[in-house]
Amino acid sequence: WARAVRGLLLDVSGVLYDSGGDGGVPIAGSVEAVRRIKxxxxxxxxxxNETQATREKFVKKLQAMGFDISVAEVTAPAPAACHILKERSLRPHLLVHNDLVPEFAEIDQTNPNCVVIGDAAENFTYAKLNEAFRVLIGMEKPVLISLGRG
Structure with missing residues (x-):
């Protein structure tokens, strides 16, 4: 059966590195395992499922730990959401972490017709929630895209 395997998809947090502590540390043997697989x-x-940093920032963190990894090899919620936004001609109001906003740079955000919500951290305030609510309230079929569960 092993000969039929042509590729692997690995989760990152908890598989390649432990995110606890000061920014995380590689799990023993994971850097070498990635090298050997490649x-x-x-x-x-x-x-x-990272929603507080761009893929670029996330990859730089992993590279600093010794992983041979590129942005093109990483699938994350924000780029997947951008694909949906483009496909459906949606213009989002973003309720996300400031560090994630650059992932949406190529998406038209004027006159929003949907809301994208993620781990907004300090942006998750009454005022910001109210802005998102105002985008959705007048719609017959509100569109809310969650970058996490829900």
Whole structure:
């Protein structure tokens, strides 16, 4: 059965590194495992549910830990949401972390017709929630895209 495997999809947090502590540390053997998988010729991609940083920032953090990883190899919620936004001609009101906003740079955000919500941290305030509510309240079929559960 192993010969039928052509690629691997690995989660990052808790699989490659432990996110606790000061920014996280690689799990023992994970840097070498990624190197060996890539050297084997298997296609390797990574997935994360990270919603407080761009993929670029996230990848730089992993590279600093010693991982051979590129932005193109990482699947994350924000780029997936951007794909949906483009596909459906949606213009979002963003209720997300400030560090994630650059992921939406190519998306028209004028006159919003939907809301994208993620782990907004300090942006999750009454005023910001009210702005999002005002976007949705007048719609017959409100569109809310969650970058996490829900």
């Amino acid at each position: 050297a084997s010729g298997l296609k390797l991609r990574f997935c994360t």
